[in-house]
Amino acid sequence: MVKSGMSGVDGPDAPRASKAAVYAPxxxxxxxxxxxxxxxxxxxxxxxxxxxxxxxxxxxxxxxxxxxxxxxxxxxxxxxxxxxxxxxxATHHEPRARFRFLRVVPDDRAPVPAVSRYLECKRVRAPREVGMQLALKPSDPLVYLRRLLTFEGSPVVLDEIWLPGQLFKKLTAERLAEYNGPLYGLFESEFGTRMIRADERIRAVAAAADAARLLKVAAGSPLLLVERVSYTYGERPVEVRRGLSVTEEYHYRNTLT
Amino acid sequence: MVKSGMSGVDGPDAPRASKAAVYAPxxxxxxxxxxxxxxxxxxxxxxxxxxxxxxxxxxxxxxxxxxxxxxxxxxxxxxxxxxxxxxxxATHHEPRARFRFLRVVPDDRAPVPAVSRYLECKRVRAPREVGMQLALKPSDPLVYLRRLLTFEGSPVVLDEIWLPGQLFKKLTAERLAEYNGPLYGLFESEFGTRMIRADERIRAVAAAADAARLLKVAAGSPLLLVERVSYTYGERPVEVRRGLSVTEEYHYRNTLT
DNA sequence: CAGTGGTCTAGACCACGTG
DNA sequence: ACGTGGTCTAGACCACTGC
CATH class of the missing domain: 1.10.10.10 (Winged helix-like DNA-binding domain superfamily/Winged helix DNA-binding domain)
Structure with missing residues (x-):
């Protein structure tokens, strides 16, 4: 229970770690x-x-x-x-957590509930890049999702999501269709996987034909691309996500502190 | 010195704020x-x-x-x-602060020092939008900067910056040209204005002709647009910035926690 | 060795939420 | 009235830095 090199839980008179050892309070x-x-x-x-x-x-x-x-x-x-x-x-089901991992919001109107429509849910082999990011072997199974996020009736975000097949074996299109709420809430309640941190890389790209069609913009239009890797306890990566957003009346919000 | 409704600095036996009053520890x-x-x-x-x-x-x-x-x-x-x-x-001159307000970084190479080239430095009247964001009257003077950030020899970010003329009266193109370091470092050392927080809105836009020329991309190429309002002590807005970035080999990095 | 921040304890009392 | 987290104090000792 007590890690070597750390002071014990035996009270104030217990021996402390030596200077040379890795000290942790x-x-x-x-x-x-x-x-x-x-x-x-x-x-x-x-x-x-x-x-x-x-x-x-x-x-x-x-x-x-x-x-x-x-x-x-x-x-x-x-x-x-x-x-x-x-x-x-903490849970992803409370409202306060809602906008922690959803950063695309309307420009100058009040935040609005997003509606998800799931377009795809299937098993795939790990693409090389995604497999690397999830620290998986190339042959490992993945769950692949595609969904369209709609705000106030207009399509705004097109997400592609990869999850380790091991953990998300039981994820189905049916379950997604009937579920209403944040995806990370579902993951934590039904799959025992809680996302606690994510790294994102944000770019501008030109809309490919299929994305353009789904997002109802002209092919070649500028779209925001957000590439995300999410982590659970112990810095373990458990989700890769690529989100394409229309940023005409919406933007990605961030605060630098 | 002691705000009403707060407990005093008179030691532990001083009367505390009543329940009804605004309590602050x-x-x-x-x-x-x-x-x-x-x-x-x-x-x-x-x-x-x-x-x-x-x-x-x-x-x-x-x-x-x-x-x-x-x-x-x-x-x-x-x-x-x-x-x-x-x-x-804290100071913007230490290396650790360098990447707190500079979020555009190379894709998978080590972070690299950015080189600034200042293209413009002039006095202007506040454009309506900028004036609002800085809480200024329409007639108030502003300093307007334009600069190109270069990484490893290639142009990556084109910034437009508006500052309250009052505070930055003495900012000149000459001073900028000879200065080498983070802009916020200059602001804090020579203009007594320390940026402590910023809100950003991020979008994808198509490159206009002039931006495309300076950033050496085709007109209409997708560019990342970062609109920033920076604040100093007391939540006072003191900078508006619009940055256009080429995100072919660079990206805007963010961490969600 | 002195001075700084960092940890840990023990105990008192306050504010808040719920019975 | 009670239990929870939140504040405040006082004192001891530890770790790090620089003279």
Whole structure:
């Protein structure tokens, strides 16, 4: 339980790591214990985790140390603290998470609910590039999705999505058609895979014929291309996505801090 | 100094804010005092601020309270803590800040230093749209810049930049030509304006003739358009920027967390 | 060795939500 | 009234930097 080179959970008088060893403070060790509990599903998305005092007791550290561990998990959006109520496992089902991974929004109108239409859902062999990004072997099975996101009746985003076949064996076109809500919500509830981070590369490209048709623009029109790799616990890549967007009345929003 | 409705800096026995009043914890009050010192330039970018103990003494609170205030300013990238050395005012001159506001990078090669060439630097009246974004009157003077960013010899980003004329009176083409470094570094050192946050809207557009010529692409080629509004202390907008990028071998990088 | 930020503890009290 | 997270304090000790 206690990693070598780290100070133990035996209280303030326990021996500390030597200078030469890899030093990690106690609260980080508590943090990884909490992380493990999240990863193995001891606490499910939306559920309340034990109180700080309870955890402090379990790990035999002070409340302040647990607190600091939870603080970090909270700023990483893995846990959500609610004063007076408790600390909860973050979920993609709550409205506040909605626009964390959906960055294409209307220009100067209020955000509007997106409607998904799934065009395809099939099993494929990993294309070379996608296989690399997901750290899979070329022969590994993948699930491939194609969907059209519609805002206020007009098509705005055309997504292609690749998922590891292993994890998403049971994903079907039927399930997608009847599901209404964020895709990552479905993934976390029914496939036990929670997306916690994503890297994106954004470009401008000319619309190919098929994309142009689906997005109702002229072939060759400029489209925004967003290439995304999403990660779950432990920096494990579990989704590759290529989204094409019409950015006439919509844009990709970002904040630099 | 002490805002009404907040608890004072008179120590733990001072009366606290009533339930009905707007409640703000002590460390937030300390935070705004620190913020004020930053804003008025009591501590300049790159300089060390007083130690936590010293500040605790100045404000008559515990070190832990000062610490929490500094923690927040540190996560907001306004201060930088360096263990064993002190806490420093963040600056756009350090390498670590370089890629915080420059998000266009080479595809799969190592990041490369960008070279700026300034094409224009003149005084203009505020265009309606820009004036609104900067919260200026239509007649207010602006400084208008145009520059070409080059990576490894090829033109990649064409920026148009509008700045309040009041603040940037002394900005000249000569100064820009001889300056070598991040623009925000120049702004903070010589114009007392430090950019701390920016909102961006990203789109795909077709290259107009002049942009196409400067970026050495065919007219009508898809280009990435990044519209930015930058803010200094107190959420005050002080820059509007429109950047056009060629995204053949470069992309706009983003991380969703 | 002195000074800085970083960790950890223990205990008191506050604000918030729910009975 | 109770339990939750949130604030604040005081003090001890650790890790890092530079003289």
């Amino acid at each position: 106690l609260y980080r060790q508590i943090k990884s214990l909490l992380l493990r509990s999240l990863q193995v599903g001891e606490w499910k998305p939306g559920q309340m985790i034990p109180s700080e005092l309870e955890l402090a007791n379990r790990f035999q550290v002070s409340q302040g140390t647990v607190r600091k561990a939870i603080d970090e998990l909270s700023t990483e959006n893995l846990l959500i603290r609610k004063q007076g109520k408790g600390t909860f496992v | 002590l460390y937030r009050q300390i935070k705004s005092l620190l913020l004020r010192s930053l804003q008025v330039g009591e501590w300049k970018p790159g300089q060390m601020i007083p130690s936590e103990l010293e500040l605790a003494n100045r404000f008559q609170v515990s070190q832990g309270t000062v610490r929490k205030a500094i923690d927040e300013l540190s996560t907001e990238n306004l201060l930088i803590r360096k263990q064993g050395k002190g806490t420093f005012v």
